[in-house]
Amino acid sequence: MGKRICHITTVHSANDTRIFIKECQSLSQSGYEVFLIAPETSMPLSDVSVNINFIPKEHSRFLRLARGQWHALKEALKLKASLYHFHDPELILMGLILKLMGKKVVYDVHEDLPRQILTKGWLPLWSRKIVASIAEFIEWVGTKFFDGVIVVTPLIQKRFPSYKTILVQNFPLLGELASIETKNYANRHPYFAYIGGITTIRGISEMIKAIEHIESTHVKLILGGKFSPESLYEQVKSLKGWKKVQYEGFVSRGKVVQILEEARAGLVLFHPVPNHISAQPNKLFEYMSASIPVIASDFPLWRQIIEGAQCGLLVNPLCPQEIAEAMEWILNHPNEAEKMGENGLKAVQNTYNWEKEKEKLLAFYKKLLGEGA
Known part of the structure; x- marks a missing residue:
């Protein structure tokens, strides 16, 4: 069994396409021992090669922010993983705590957070630019300490330090959505x-x-x-x-x-x-x-x-x-x-397939974990 990897999300479901189906399964197939910490779900998860550690699913944004990352941190520390890979900006504080404890930490940026905040209807219009600026600053500070950053688009990539950032685009798995019996x-x-x-x-x-x-x-x-x-x-x-x-x-x-x-x-x-x-x-x-x-x-x-x-x-x-x-x-x-x-x-x-992106992810992991080429 290879090195232990821990993926963490408090926002996405345990069967999220990018996190579970693409990244976690690709890493498991490449020999890593992969754990995913995610909110409880009743949905069936078919892949037994990825270990799922469930945390309580909070039913409000406030409770998720207040308690979710502490549940996740507690589970993460139990695993004693070689690398922690988190997927939500609200887990940046947790990521910093893991870094202070000497852990290797990767931040996976799924969205252009500051631009996303500008569209949030639950925020008063007058506050959105202020909150977006604060969020951008928090991300900037966090990535100064994290070992690596993974982004999904070239435009987001420009916001982070080039020497520790890699572009892993959210392209589909080859053949997954091709119908077995293609209809005329x-x-x-x-x-x-x-x-x-x-x-x-x-x-x-x-x-x-x-x-x-x-x-x-x-x-x-x-x-x-x-x-x-x-x-x-x-x-x-x-x-x-x-x-x-x-x-x-x-x-x-x-x-x-x-x-x-x-x-x-x-x-x-x-x-x-x-x-x-x-x-x-x-x-x-x-x-x-x-x-x-x-x-x-x-x-x-x-x-x-x-x-x-x-x-x-x-x-x-x-x-x-x-x-x-x-x-x-x-x-x-x-x-x-x-x-x-x-x-x-x-x-x-x-061009637009996960198999090409997967190779970039695996090479990035090898570099961070000192595994060579």
């Missing part, structure tokens, strides 16, 4: 899919209004994910287009495959807020991996990816009519749409 594209139902967190700024209202514009009674929007806040669910149910929505709730990885093998296209219609414009959403690449075209927000970075691969259509995410026109184009041009899906899959196979 032209014979698919007129379904469009959105998988992921369902929020106002990820375009849920615009998706539903767009589907309402399409005259076909058979067209459907299939949603897989959780509403945040939960009250948003009741709000969007009142929209006329909801009658064309099939809401699946939170979906397993297997169910994601089933949804995408039925879909004509995948939707990524994030609003143009600072954290989104520079993001590389995992779902964009997962739709490509599933060999379906994407209908996506027309952001410069996304345009570069989608036009470069010729794998989808770009729209104004705030304009339901424009989104509906893109949907109708997909339905009316099945041969061209199928070709877009094939192009997306090729781009994933050649």
